[in-house]
Amino acid sequence: MDESNIDKVLIDDERISLFMQGKMSAEEEALFKEELKSNAELRQRAIFQARLVKGMKQADEELVNAFKETDKQTIVEILNRSDKKSKNKANNIRKFSPARWMAYAASIIIIVFVGYKGYDYYDTTSLGKQYANAFPIEFIVRGDADTDIEKELTKLFDNVSKSENLKETTARLAELWEIAKQDTYNDYTDHAPYIGWNLAIGYLKDYEKNKAIRILTEMQQIYPSGTLIGNTIGLLMKEL
């Protein structure tokens, strides 16, 4: 779709919203209704957006009814089941607790015998692991990855999460970050904050601390504190 087309479509989207919000003057509304009769494309888009509004309201109502039709015991069972699932996952991490203590002990030994550089390596890569799941993949690309772009990003983010192929992964993410952060809208714009975040985490895990700080600094300029990602970047930067 070229620039003039997208502008027209965006204007039409806005008119459909204004109509549904009752924000048109009587004259504008009459004109809009006339146009709906003669312009099949506009009519289809308007019906579709109205269906979206109604569908969301109905989906919420169904959920409220589901709560009403369920007893407290069942709610507790649902919560316990999913809590157990997430605890099982968490336990896999918690089981490493003694190992973590050993790692702390090892880091002290490293400080003594290898010096600051060894400790810094441990500290940096640990931070990468600690913050790796601040934005779970399900949070970024939920459901099935629909496009090749989403599939590639899912794979790259998964590599960062599992610390696999970090060199290749960060190299590719660095290319995508350059595209995603551009002012002009492109295929990666929507995913820019998560591309930047995963690139920084990948660098930390790969002990590329300076590169991570550079990306996080760039991100801080784009995503100010007060936003979810801005706040998370702020927390991580304080620890670096």
Place this chain on the structure above:
Amino acid sequence: MKISIFKDMESSLLERFDAAQRKKTIAFLHSQFSISEYDCEDIYQDSFLTLYENIESGKLKELTSSITTYFVSICKNKALELLRKRGNHTNLEKDVPDQNDYIFLDDRVDYLLSLDTDNKEFIEKKEELVRNIVRNLSSPCDELLWGYYRDGYSMKRLAEKCNYPSENTAKVTKHRCCEKFRVKYNEMIKSLF
């Protein structure tokens, strides 16, 4: 007395809601309030029960935003309560949808839907299809479409919330989400009916 025949169907809807909310809400609380994951899990469980109790007791009479937004606001309040108890103070960003200005009016929505000339049975199937799709949107369409069409956020506010460089970028993305949705919806209509 609950109707047991519906129990499985209702609980599966609730399980899906829980599955969709748990991980992202805990991650959000953890990063927004710097609370441990264990505490975030407790807040999540507590909030889920509060949501249930508010619906059951009739305290929640009418939803003015999506149920997800309402649920997250319960979680935020509980997180703030915990921080207050511990003597920590935090400034929470203002996150109130720009309501009243951006509410979609039922009569206008119904007017547009009346332009669909398909028969009632077919329309009901279409509505069911839409409900299924909107429940399973992926990010960023999930945040943008629910935020705009259900929560009453302005595009400017959504651009800020979703970290877009400009309101226009958010508008273009919302439009692309609508188109993506429309293509999926039309394909499913064709294959199902």
